[in-house]
Amino acid sequence: MAVIAEVKKLSITSQDLQTLVSDISFSLHTGKTFCLIGESGSGKTLTLKAMLGMLPNQLHLTGELLFNGTNTVPFTRREWQRIRGKQIGIIFQHPEQALHPAIPIGRQLVDLLRSHISITKLEAERQACRMLDKVGLKPADILMKRYPHQLSGGMNQRVMIAMALLLGPELLIADEPTSALDVTTQADILTLLRGLTAESEMSLLLVTHDLLIANYIADTIAVMVQGTIIEQGNAQDVIKHPRQEYTRILWEYRSKFMIT
């Protein structure tokens, strides 16, 4: 099982020297899902932003962020443009903010493909259609012509997943990808992500505040509190035998809502 990305002793401080993320480390592996779980303000999004080279300029970062063995911390904007969206795919919480409202979804996929690789329009349409079908949007040839407002929230999130996967990323980063969806649709999307991760051997880094979601999808869980990782390990070990009181309470509280 190969290591795709490593976060090594990452710390992030604000301009007024407040520590926002403190000395965190973890590794991401091919075909595996890593869940970063923590309450609001614990530093999850800042960690993702750092891993995507999207940290606001006023924040100061120390440590190493390795992608395929290369430290990306000193990367220029141009170097980031080469890997972000291609080798590293991204899925956000609200697909409607990432999709263009006035362009049919099929064309958005086709344009994305053709902006990165040199292929004919026909071939791009074929690949886009195949990808929509793969993420469960059927009949894909009909749905290609739809605008985002003509699709449900869950369908738009599937479009986002299709876009993120289109260029064959090795790492997929998803920030609360299902929190805007109803429970049944959440489960469908998580099942889809889990299947795609295992099948395509990419690595999935999923950020959530919900331990139930982590329990459903993760191979490894890291629990973040106030900028530090208080425990991490095999998902079932962390959930069934938490070493920290915080994780135990989190699970006890959340498992009350588990559908059995």
Ligand SMILES: Nc1ncnc2c1ncn2[C@@H]1O[C@H](COP(=O)(O)OP(=O)(O)OP(=O)(O)O)[C@@H](O)[C@H]1O
């Ligand atoms: N640009 C910034 N300048 C200063 N502080 C910031 C900045 N961005 C975030 N923070 C602070 O850093 C801390 C961690 O924020 P972060 O967005 O990573 O939390 P989070 O765990 O993702 O929370 P949520 O689940 O609510 O998105 C918070 O206290 C936040 O207020």
